[in-house]
Amino acid sequence: MTKHDTMNRAIQIVGLAVFAGLAVAVQSGWTKGFDWVVLIWLRDHASPTLTWVMKIITDLGSWVVVVPVSVLVALWLYSDRERRGDFPFFVLAVAGASLLNGLLKWAFQRPRPGFGLVEAAGYSFPSGHSMEAFSFYGSVAILLWGYARSRRAKVMLAGSAAVLVAAVGLSRMYLGVHYPSDVIGGFIASTIWLSLCAQYARGRRDSGRRAVE
Numbered sequence: 001m002t003k004h005d006t007m008n009r010a011i012q013i014v015g016l017a018v019f020a021g022l023a024v025a026v027q028s029g030w031t032k033g034f035d036w037v038v039l040i041w042l043r044d045h046a047s048p049t050l051t052w053v054m055k056i057i058t059d060l061g062s063w064v065v066v067v068p069v070s071v072l073v074a075l076w077l078y079s080d081r082e083r084r085g086d087f088p089f090f091v092l093a094v095a096g097a098s099l100l101n102g103l104l105k106w107a108f109q110r111p112r113p114g115f116g117l118v119e120a121a122g123y124s125f126p127s128g129h130s131m132e133a134f135s136f137y138g139s140v141a142i143l144l145w146g147y148a149r150s151r152r153a154k155v156m157l158a159g160s161a162a163v164l165v166a167a168v169g170l171s172r173m174y175l176g177v178h179y180p181s182d183v184i185g186g187f188i189a190s191t192i193w194l195s196l197c198a199q200y201a202r203g204r205r206d207s208g209r210r211a212v213e
Contacts, residue, residue, distance in 0.1 A: 008199040015192040019185065025172040026110060026125055026181050035179040039113060042174045051117055053183035054171040058118070061133030061168035070094050070136060077143075089201035090139050097193050101128045104189060113176050120177035126180045130186030131193075137161040140193050 025031050057066055070090075077087040110125035115161070141161040148154040169183040 004202060005199065008027050010126075010194045011195040012192055015188055016068045016197070019188045022181060022185050022188065023108065023125075026185070027108065031181040032180070034115075035181055038180045039173060039176060043115075044175065044176070046117075052175070054178070054211060055118060055175045057167050058129060058171035058175060059060055060164060061129035061136075063132075066094070066132050066136050073140065074085075086201065090143065091166075092200070093135050093139040093194055094132070095132050096197065097190055098128070100189065101126065101131045101186070102191055104185075110111055110173040110182070113179060116176040118175050124178055125182045126185035126187070126189050127169065127172050127182040128146065129172050129180070130169045133165045133192045134187055134190035135194055138190065139197070142194075142198060 022031075059061060074091055075092055077083045104126055105123040105128070108122050108125045112120060112122075112124040138161060141157055145154065146156055148157050165187070169187065172178040172183055173180055
């Protein structure tokens with residue numbers, strides 16, 4: 001087992017344990033106090049300008065942005081022979097996260113807060129926008145990692161992805177369509193999923209190299 005495999009396995013085991021604990025807490029109502037304190041504080045600090053900004057940010061994790069940009073990235077990967085091996089990883093990471101989110105929402109069936117500043121359908125836990133944003137921007141960061149030659153460039157790449165993902169999560173809470181625990185659950189679920197996809201991609205790449213040798 002390589003160093004990367006060990007790290008991915010650790011992420012998956014710890015992630016599953018934390019997500020399971022959070023899911024139990026959500027289903028038992030133990031997160032209600034924390035959730036509502038955060039939501040009420042955000043609503044108390046709302047303003048028309050900030051609401052307008054948050055509506056733009058939240059779209060960065062919606063199908064309106066994620067789907068068309070994902071199609072462009074997928075076409076680029078598939079058309080480039082040197083990057084074609086990354087095509088399955090990217091498609092699996094982004095499309096799989098959406099399917100996984102639907103399955104988890106159906107399993108937990110948590111109602112939304114009910115005082116949103118925008119319309120939102122479906123169940124609340126875990127946050128779909130948070131999962132999609134994490135999987136999409138996270139997978140793009142992984143794909144671009146090899147192009148970042150310096151340590152500073154890698155830090156900027158990882159930091160940019162993290163800020164985008166965090167901003168989308170914050171916007172879902174600010175707009176009142178998700179509890180904080182929904183957003184946290186979405187981030188954890190996507191961390192596990194992205195780790196599994198990365199492990200699959202690395203194993204597939206290593207198998208291809210051994211076949212050539």
